[in-house]
Amino acid sequence: MKVIVADHSGFCFGVERAIKIAFDKLNDNISKKNIYTLGPLIHNQQVVDKLQNAGLKVADAPDDIEGNSVVIIRSHGVSKDIYDLINEKNVDIIDATCPFVKKIQNTVKKYKAKGYTIVIIGNSDHPEVMGINGWCDNQAYIVKTEEDIEKIPFVQKLCVVVQTTMPTGLYYKLSDMLEKKAEQVIKFNTICSATMDRQESARNLAKNVDAVVVIGGYHSSNTQKLVDICKNEKPDATFHIEIAKELPVDVLKNYEVIGITAGASTPKWIIDEVIERLSDLPIS
Ligand code: SF4
Structure with missing residues (x-):
């Protein structure tokens, strides 16, 4: 393997x-x-x-x-x-x-003070988003679907930021729609470079292997995004685990080339344990 x-x-x-x-x-x-x-x-x-x-x-x-x-x-x-x-x-x-999150907090604070309505593209129950909203008096619109945007009234000035771990495609789609929601729209693509690199690498990996194992916390937003990206390429051959002993070995031994990716909060020692366990598997 x-x-x-x-x-x-x-x-x-x-x-x-x-x-x-x-x-x-x-x-x-x-x-x-x-x-x-x-x-x-x-x-x-x-x-x-x-x-x-x-x-x-x-x-x-x-x-x-x-x-x-x-x-x-x-x-x-x-x-x-x-x-x-x-x-x-x-x-x-x-x-x-x-520092990437701090920068978003400062941005919404600054533009709220200038009279802008704030929109955060992200998950309303994620701690990062809740924190950011708290720097603009908890008055931001938090959106993650087209339907969410339809509910926003037309305003004078709109400032758009995005949760650091959102998929870039979603940001471009929703921020384009938001252009029609105000006379003046200022947009900040605040998806962090680490997220973009991990998402792009996961996509390339999933295209070039037989199955993908995504390692990361079940409550980790950025890990979940990697799972979604890999499932898009390999709907039936993407597996999300937290630790090596959760590897579905009976299924994985049917594949010849296995790709591994891991969320931004997954330590190297867990990734190494997974690689070691997979490398020992015989191919059936
Ligand atoms: S994913 Fe990492 S680098 Fe990116 S904003 Fe979150 S903590 Fe910072």
Whole structure:
């Protein structure tokens, strides 16, 4: 069996940075303060488990955070309200918001102040989108379908941004439609380069192999997008797993060439375990 790994897969810059920030703080906690993240640091249970074993506490809400502690803001970022709530608690804040996300937060804040109506193309229940909306008074229209756009009234000025992990095709389609929704429209393609590289590589990979294994958290938005892209090319031969032992080996041994890609929060050690397990499989 031949195994081919996508040119771009696994940890992105923002996730790698957030994990380094967390481990550095855990290893250098001279004052022995409690160290929290609000929600899991990244959408990968295995990495979250490692961080928790190293002492990181996961708070579900600002109320769960004790005073005199350290709070790491995860790469998805948080809304201004949440940031202010944490700030009131006599804690040290370490902001690990990915710079690409921070830039979107600053953009919506700036254009909201200039009187623009904000539109975010993305998933309304994704923490990154909820956070961004919180920097424009939670007044953005959040859209991901043509029907969502039809509900937006015609306005004077519209500012369009997009969740960093959305498919580029969807952004172009919906942002073109949004042109007709205001006299003046300013658009920012804020899909991050790591996402675009991973999506493009996944598409190329899926075209050139017999089956694809996508590795990544079941709650990871960017992993799910890779699954969708690969399914588009290989509807019956795309498999989503989180860890090596979930590989559907009985099915996979029927294929000669297997492609592997992984979401932006999948660590290299999990990818390596999958490659190792696949390489040991005989072809039936
Ligand atoms: S996917 Fe992009 S925006 Fe999100 S953390 Fe990674 S680099 Fe940052």
